Amino acid sequence: MAAADGARPIRRVVLAFDSSGQGTGAAEPAARLAARLGAEILGLFIADEDLERLIAMPHLVSASGLAPDRNGAADDLLSR
Incomplete structure (x- = not known):
């Protein structure tokens, strides 16, 4: 155009x-x-700073459709 x-x-x-x-x-x-x-x-x-702080908590367990086997793949995606 x-x-x-x-x-x-x-x-x-x-x-x-x-x-x-x-x-x-x-x-x-x-x-x-x-x-x-x-x-x-x-x-x-x-980026959401509150979400980043939440991800950094050691006692947080992720349950996600991205990582149904809970192998940490969702955590890797969220930490990028």
Whole structure:
């Protein structure tokens, strides 16, 4: 898509996510917009400090669909 009268073209679409999961529905429209503009799409994850502190607690046991065998895979994903 060409820039209008001297305006700079949009080169990037940034999609922000947090741990709430409420932004997941925006991924597809953002990707379509980026494709239409010929722009790159970047994902930005906003970390939740309270969740990070909770993960660090030694007595915390995770039970997750990501790691049904409770081998710590979910902890590894959350700690990134």
